[in-house]
Amino acid sequence: MLSKHIPDYYTTRDNISLYLIVLFVFSLLFVNVFTPFQGAWYNIQHYTRAQLFTDTLIIVAGGTLLLTISRIVMYYTHRSKPLNYLQYIAWLVLEVFFIAFLYAIIVHYIVGDKREFSDIFTRAVIFVPTIIVIPTVITHLYIGSRYKDEKIEALEAQQSQSASSAPPQEDDSEFTDDEFILDNHLTQSDDTPNTPNPPTETEKSETTTEPSPSVSKIINFFDEKDELQLSLRLDHIYFLESAENYVNIYYRNKENTERFILRSSLKKQQEKLEKYRFLRCHRSYLVNFDNILLLRKDKDGPYLDFGVANLPQIPVSKTYLDAVTAYFISNSEE
Numbered sequence: 001m002l003s004k005h006i007p008d009y010y011t012t013r014d015n016i017s018l019y020l021i022v023l024f025v026f027s028l029l030f031v032n033v034f035t036p037f038q039g040a041w042y043n044i045q046h047y048t049r050a051q052l053f054t055d056t057l058i059i060v061a062g063g064t065l066l067l068t069i070s071r072i073v074m075y076y077t078h079r080s081k082p083l084n085y086l087q088y089i090a091w092l093v094l095e096v097f098f099i100a101f102l103y104a105i106i107v108h109y110i111v112g113d114k115r116e117f118s119d120i121f122t123r124a125v126i127f128v129p130t131i132i133v134i135p136t137v138i139t140h141l142y143i144g145s146r147y148k149d150e151k152i153e154a155l156e157a158q159q160s161q162s163a164s165s166a167p168p169q170e171d172d173s174e175f176t177d178d179e180f181i182l183d184n185h186l187t188q189s190d191d192t193p194n195t196p197n198p199p200t201e202t203e204k205s206e207t208t209t210e211p212s213p214s215v216s217k218i219i220n221f222f223d224e225k226d227e228l229q230l231s232l233r234l235d236h237i238y239f240l241e242s243a244e245n246y247v248n249i250y251y252r253n254k255e256n257t258e259r260f261i262l263r264s265s266l267k268k269q270q271e272k273l274e275k276y277r278f279l280r281c282h283r284s285y286l287v288n289f290d291n292i293l294l295l296r297k298d299k300d301g302p303y304l305d306f307g308v309a310n311l312p313q314i315p316v317s318k319t320y321l322d323a324v325t326a327y328f329i330s331n332s333e334e
């Protein structure tokens with residue numbers, strides 16, 4: 001359990017921001033309204049409400065700033081190498097120690113508490129988790145519940161789309177061309193007594209011409225756990241769009257354009273798709289160039305256009321412009 005990777009939604013920017021806001025508001029209200037641990041942290045018997053609010057505001061703001069820095073580091077660390085639960089728990093423990101240390105510095109040197117620094121720090125290590133555990137649990141439960149709801153909605157939408165676009169059932173005795181070719185290939189062997197008639201010149205020409213890979217190739221999309229989530233014909237795929245820890249796959253379904261959300265990275269999909277004439281044109285986009293209608297330059301930069309009404313134009317960044325241009329030139333000369 002502890003060796004499993006934490007969910008990606010723990011470290012998204014939106015959820016980190018939500019956690020920090022909830023923690024700041026809760027901590028400030030909790031300390032000022034309930035004044036917990038009276039005398040345990042520092043002597044508040046002679047404090048006015050204004051003095052208490054001012055000092056706690058400084059302390060809570062300092063702790064929140066420290067947590068903000070910590071969560072920014074966590075965000076980039078998790079993107080480069082996902083954290084497991086053990087590492088995540090250790091990270092939270094270290095945050096408590098650093099907040100307690102910062103608190104001891106503020107109280108001892110700024111507020112002017114006369115107790116020993118080590119005594120202040122020790123008490124802070126005990127009481128800091130008491131304050132931050134409630135907003136931490138609340139935000140984690142809320143974020144997890146929201147993610148599950150979004151996942152269920154996405155699955156229900158995909159199931160309804162699949163049901164509406166499913167082809168009519170055919171009689172078992174009928175075969176498609178691919179099934180006939182596969183069946184014919186499997187039933188023939190060297191010891192088969194009946195030799196088929198030699199093919200005509202037309203048949204030779206047809207059998208020696210390979211089908212276009214963009215027509216016959218099926219692309220399987222696997223998520224970060226290497227579980228199959230989607231299979232599409234190559235010529236039906238328009239482009240892939242990066243969305244933090246997800247990839248949006250835009251594809252054609254009959255006359256409609258649809259989107260599938262895949263938990264994966266664009267880089268992982270690029271490694272698989274480059275051999276099928278997919279090309280990176282932007283840090284956020286991987287495009288199937290067999291479906292591109294044109295490349296054009298506007299005043300705000302070059303764009304790729306699919307010629308499909310409900311598909312956006314895909315920007316081409318300066319980093320990939322030379323490669324995209326060279327690709328168009330080389331293919332136009334074929």
